[in-house]
Amino acid sequence: MADEIKKAPAAVKVTIDNITVEVPAGTTILNAARQIGGDVTPPAMCYYSKLEGSGGKCRTCLVEVAAGSAADPRPMPKLVASCRTTVMDGMVVKNITSDRVQDARAGVVEFLLLNHPLDCPVCDQAGECHLQDLGYEHGKEGTRYEFNRRTFEKEDIGPTIQLHMNRCILCYRCTYVADQLTDNRVHGVLDRGDHAQISTYISKAIDNNFSGNMIDVCPVGALTDKTFRFKNRVWFTKPVDAHRDCPDCCGKVTLWQRGDEVLRVTARKDEWGEVKSYDGKPGWICNTCRFEKKKASDWTIEGPTVINRHSVISQGHYLNKQQPKETIQEVMGGLKPRLLMDIHEVSEVNKLELSELPGAATSQQYKTNSNESSNKTV
């Protein structure tokens, strides 16, 4: 066994939506697809590459395996969770080119939204919520659900973290953070089935220097930063990368500013919405950096954050924005299905170059600027 580990992992070829890549053996389909990037990458709501054991639960990343491997090219009978299925040499995977996948995914999105309060207008996560993105891209208009939505009591888990269980999609990420980053997990999943909930059972404060990372991994607005609560909409804030010498963590953060005011501090995120890694280590940040360093003078500013997720925040016309790679026409033989929603086509709001404004955006600016800036393109 020891000999095997020493060998460099062999490379295997996998074809996803007609695009072939070579990846190390043991890579999951999802991570192989992330190497290709763009639309062939399945959405992932529960998997988090930095959290061991995560994934497999939300089922948004389901894909079709049209051929298991070169050695055994039989298709897999069921759709598989791409985040938990490793590639085999010669495997052929269909994601956006599979009607079955699209159909199942639409079903999963409908299930995830079934009991969701749809309270985006009052949710601090709005604008950077993965469920919002997912709903735009794969959801249907309207719901077929005619029953009262499930509700839970709001729970306070200490002075810095707010839990809105109604919004939780039970991805379990926050429990993995508590297990893997802190030494004393006090919250977890209670009850079962459609009553399962994240809770401390006794409304206990979560008290640990790394607990704030739960906010960063939460894909929805179930765990939010109380110190940022209702301060502003994220798309009105300006993210800048900054660092400080921190004895407890990497100290590399994103500051969410308005003018000179630091409204919020988060870890830096990559294009998949995950905390970035430095030297192979995830850049988790400590609670001191997150909650207590709220002055610009606490930090060395590096420059505007590169926002490269296709989320609504990236519609804020930030400097250095990277457009996600569009592979869709390539793999769909030139067809352009309506998978992505261009927020500009439907929203009257963000037609300003926010980063060019000296201070906060006000309604005044929207009135005067909206017409002339509407024909600007990115």
Next chain:
Amino acid sequence: MNSQFSEAQLQEVKRLTSRYPEGRQKSALIPVLHLAQNTFGGWLSKEVMDYVAGLLSIKPIEVYEVASFYTMFNLQPVGKHLLEVCQTGPCMLNGSESIIDYIYEKLGIRPGETTADGLFTLKTVECLGACGYAPMLQLGEHYREHLTKEKIDALIESCKSNRANA
């Protein structure tokens, strides 16, 4: 309430944990919770769960997670006699609904309710593996099967005179 096991019960906990390899004492959690529920009044309070967590050297949240998952653990106080009537398909085919109605007629309690004197709690449960002997209910550690109104009458009487549920 004093939530400490007796010496004999602590021996039982030891026997339970010895059935697993070193360091796997958490495996005894469910059996120990059964013991605790039987000992401390038919339900698991936070204090009891914390005590069990201490006994097995695990975090309290690990106990809450487990206790809230399994339907046999009561996280709220229940009456002295817990009547758990099966309501799943096969029992329904044989009249479980009329048994539930009859209990209401006799005791004035609906599923989830406890009589004012604290003697009876009615709970509906899903298939208990007695479908061929339906309708049925569980009382304490035992099943009462082929239920009729007469049997319910007798059962309630014997509970009241404290002979059942041994």
Next chain:
Amino acid sequence: MGRKLLLEKAHVENIRSYDVYRKEGGYRSVEKALKTLSPDQVTEEVKKSGLRGRGGAGFPTGMKWSFLAKPEGVPRYLVVNADESEPGTFKDRYLMEFIPHLLIEGMIVSSYALGSNNSYIYIRGEYAWITHILEQAIEEARQNGWLGKNILGTGFDCDIFVQRGAGAYICGEETALLESLEGKRGNPRIKPPFPAVKGLWGCPTVVNNVETIAALVPIINEGGEEYAKIGIGKSTGTKLISACGNINKPGVYEIDMTISVEEFIYSDEYCGGIPKGRKLKACIPGGSSVPILPANLLLKTAKGETRMMTYESLADGGFATGSMMGSGGFIVMDDSQCVVRHTYTLARFYRHESCGQCSPCREGTGWMEKILWNIETGKGKMSDIDLLWDIQRKIEGNTICPLGDAAAWPVAAAIRHFRDEFEWHVTNPQEAQQRNYGLAHYADALAVPVA
């Protein structure tokens, strides 16, 4: 009279006690296996016997055993699945309650074959009294040298422990069972890895149903080839069927798989027909998860052949016109029963038992339950029936564990075969509160055979 291999002695007086059991020939298979066969030879006999798992999926047991990883220095475990919570199923309980030593005997032989020195029985928490029966049987076996160190001087050590669950159907799913046995919530694991590679406490593990393991006793005593001669085709040996619902003689029956469904329902040896002169309407032949069949398709396949009580024949026609042997929970409904209401109770069951890990099952089961309740109580719409169909379709195959499928299939089959009964509830909401739909055209009026 069919052959009985498991329950033949179940009614001998005091068979529960070791002395009687031994006098009736008990523990011979342990002597034979440990003294005359190697572990691999035992597995070989199981393969020859054609035994298929009796827990529901019907997977060949010998093949399952041969997948068990055997890394050096790592313990292996046998875990017996006595969670028995599938509505309609109560056969394992019967076996453990009346003839507990049969299970213990089968476990010793199986543990020997698999190399398990500590084996566990995971029993559903509600079977509290059976836990005591089993523990007593284990104690007797230990005192008589069948368990413990160096059994029969062969150098093989084996211990058996009984672990109680605490009320969760999902813990019958093998990986949820292992989680529960480790003292955790019964959340099924994401596979791979399979238990054969990483099971209990991360070690290679085989999980088998109670009846599967008990069948080891006749297989070793008579030889795999002899066992395989009983039954038809790939349905070898005998099978315990727990029969319930609207029949004259509900209970547990051991059948050799050579009889027809009609014989099973109507003959006096088995269910004894439908009570009160009523007619057969429908039947769920293999536990609540398998598709319901209307009487006409139950007794004859779509091709017009007699349907037999075998794995293959019950599945004939696929899900369109067939069903499954499943766990052998045989639920019979007469013409006074309402398919919608019955389906509703099953939907409620699956909603109640979902562990809640994956979104299609967590959200979809509750949604189906609510719609079925509306239809049943006269508040349904025609479009609800198609909606139900679409929901079940989106759950099936898209979940972590087969509970999602198990929740989807009963709804799908009820709509497939009984759609007009659903529609009648929608178009006659008032009348549907007063009376049941009755037989309609699903079931051919079948002359009740004279015994």
